[in-house]
Amino acid sequence: MGMRDYFILTAISVVWAAVYASEECDFFSGRWEIDEEYPLYNSSACPFIEREFGCQKNGRPDSLYTKYAWKPLACDLQRLNAEQMLERFRGKSIMFVGDSLSRNQWQSLTCILHSSLPNANYTIARQGDVSTFTFTDYGVKVMLDRNVYLVDVVREPIGRVLKLQSIEGGKLWKGIDLLIFNTWHWWNRRGPTQPWDYIQTGNEIKKDMDRMLAFEEALTTWGAWVDSNIDPTKTLVFFQGISPSHYNGSLWNQPRAKTCVGQQEPVEGSRYPGGLPLAVDVLKRALKKIRKPVKLLDITLLSLLRKDGHPSIYGLGAMDCSHWCLAGVPDTWNQILYNLIL
Numbered sequence: 001m002g003m004r005d006y007f008i009l010t011a012i013s014v015v016w017a018a019v020y021a022s023e024e025c026d027f028f029s030g031r032w033e034i035d036e037e038y039p040l041y042n043s044s045a046c047p048f049i050e051r052e053f054g055c056q057k058n059g060r061p062d063s064l065y066t067k068y069a070w071k072p073l074a075c076d077l078q079r080l081n082a083e084q085m086l087e088r089f090r091g092k093s094i095m096f097v098g099d100s101l102s103r104n105q106w107q108s109l110t111c112i113l114h115s116s117l118p119n120a121n122y123t124i125a126r127q128g129d130v131s132t133f134t135f136t137d138y139g140v141k142v143m144l145d146r147n148v149y150l151v152d153v154v155r156e157p158i159g160r161v162l163k164l165q166s167i168e169g170g171k172l173w174k175g176i177d178l179l180i181f182n183t184w185h186w187w188n189r190r191g192p193t194q195p196w197d198y199i200q201t202g203n204e205i206k207k208d209m210d211r212m213l214a215f216e217e218a219l220t221t222w223g224a225w226v227d228s229n230i231d232p233t234k235t236l237v238f239f240q241g242i243s244p245s246h247y248n249g250s251l252w253n254q255p256r257a258k259t260c261v262g263q264q265e266p267v268e269g270s271r272y273p274g275g276l277p278l279a280v281d282v283l284k285r286a287l288k289k290i291r292k293p294v295k296l297l298d299i300t301l302l303s304l305l306r307k308d309g310h311p312s313i314y315g316l317g318a319m320d321c322s323h324w325c326l327a328g329v330p331d332t333w334n335q336i337l338y339n340l341i342l
């Protein structure tokens with residue numbers, strides 16, 4: 001056996017061991033525990049953190065919420081090693097595609113990487129809906145494509161049409177090495193902030209329809225896009241699961257709580273009293289229909305337990321129990337992502 005064969009075989013067995021290990025461990029069942037090594041970074045040391053997520057800077061008085069680490073029941077999460085991650089993606093690109101929850105996770109990843117390697121040069125640029133954070137010394141791009149439905153909203157003579165079977169936006173996702181998609185929060189929007197006037201399915205244009213069905217149809221369109229456009233030897237595809245909100249204390253046994261304000265601790269244990277949102281089932285059903293490998297970053301339960309993790313009034317000002325403070329919960333999403341691609 002030549003040296004080259006030896007290296008190839010070793011590489012294959014290392015890859016297999018990694019795949020096997022990550023298949024074996026369920027990173028998504030676990031509990032939150034205080035860990036003195038947390039947070040993973042000092043949010044003041046992340047100079048580009050957006051105001052929306054910079055809770056401490058906005059005056060949030062408690063900080064215990066930054067000290068919780070996710071402990072899977074059956075295994076340990078490896079700490080995200082920034083150097084290793086950037087080497088793994090040298091010359092490559094990572095793209096989050098979705099709504100502001102994608103921005104939340106994108107910002108978390110750039111903060112984790114930057115704060116571990118504060119001397120590594122970087123640039124931030126924005127072109128249209130795509131923001132690109134580049135670690136220039138590594139040639140690694142960490143990108144965000146803001147696209148709240150994944151399928152298209154098109155301006156037509158009758159008004160803005162949400163087209164459940166059209167996905168021209170996918171042009172921007174070709175050639176990316178790691179894609180992390182998400183859509184959910186905008187599907188229930190109504191009133192003045194709903195960004196469309198009509199919804200189109202097949203040849204039918206309607207004023208509105210069952211939003212859960214529309215969500216599922218869009219996911220099916222996206223799944224078909226994955227099947228016809230992704231080369232799994234080149235691109236890894238993830239779906240960032242349904243990120244939950246906390247506006248109803250009945251769901252965590254505090255019926256008097258109408259929002260997440262004042263919550264300073266996670267729900268104890270590994271179970272959320274209110275159960276999982278219905279959208280999780282719809283998503284899982286849609287993912288099953290995709291033939292190409294797509295991994296679900298199944299962050300719903302672990303995030304549901306974090307009623308303490310939202311900005312509440314320490315974000316942009318209005319009550320926000322949907323996004324997450326940074327440092328905070330999305331750092332764990334990225335840590336799990338890292339463990340799944342290592």
Ligand SMILES: *[C@@H]1O[C@H](CO)[C@@H](O)[C@H](O)[C@H]1NC(C)=O
Nearest residue numbers: 038039041042043044045046
């Ligand atoms: C975080 O960084 C700020 C600004 O550099 C510093 O004042 C603060 O002490 C740091 N906090 C911790 C916990 O290290």
Ligand SMILES: *[C@@H]1O[C@H](CO)[C@@H](O)[C@H](O)[C@H]1NC(C)=O
Nearest residue numbers: 118119120121122136137138
């Ligand atoms: C950052 O860029 C400067 C100027 O191009 C270069 O001198 C420096 O070595 C770079 N830093 C690192 C950590 O590579």
Ligand SMILES: *[C@@H]1O[C@H](CO)[C@@H](O)[C@H](O)[C@H]1NC(C)=O
Nearest residue numbers: 247248249250251252258274
């Ligand atoms: C909160 O959740 C409880 C339990 O599921 C439900 O009965 C109630 O209608 C919810 N309240 C609101 C305001 O959605």
